[in-house]
Amino acid sequence: MLPPARRVPVRTCVACRTAGGKRGLLRIVRLPEGAGVAVDPTGKQSGRGAYVCPTSACIELALKRKALERSLKITLPEGFAETLRSTIPPESAI
Numbered sequence: 001m002l003p004p005a006r007r008v009p010v011r012t013c014v015a016c017r018t019a020g021g022k023r024g025l026l027r028i029v030r031l032p033e034g035a036g037v038a039v040d041p042t043g044k045q046s047g048r049g050a051y052v053c054p055t056s057a058c059i060e061l062a063l064k065r066k067a068l069e070r071s072l073k074i075t076l077p078e079g080f081a082e083t084l085r086s087t088i089p090p091e092s093a094i
């Protein structure tokens with residue numbers, strides 16, 4: 001079922017530094033030409049990406065540490081934190 005493993009880039013959560021994969025990390029992508037950032041559930045959006053575990057703990061930590069901003073070299077737009085929070089499933093589902 002799984003595609004052959006070849007040259008999979010190492011994806012590391014910007015908050016807890018855990019290399020993800022199994023459960024999947026949430027990809028945040030910096031859109032080209034200063035168009036801001038977006039959550040990229042498909043992982044197919046082109047642009048510089050950063051990854052964070054889809055848990056509120058890691059998202060909050062990433063926001064608090066400005067880890068995504070550092071990683072993507074951007075300032076997160078107003079309201080993006082809320083967007084990010086809204087993309088993760090409720091804690092009870094994890």
Ligand SMILES: [Zn+2]
Nearest residue numbers: 013016053058
């Ligand atoms: Zn994490």
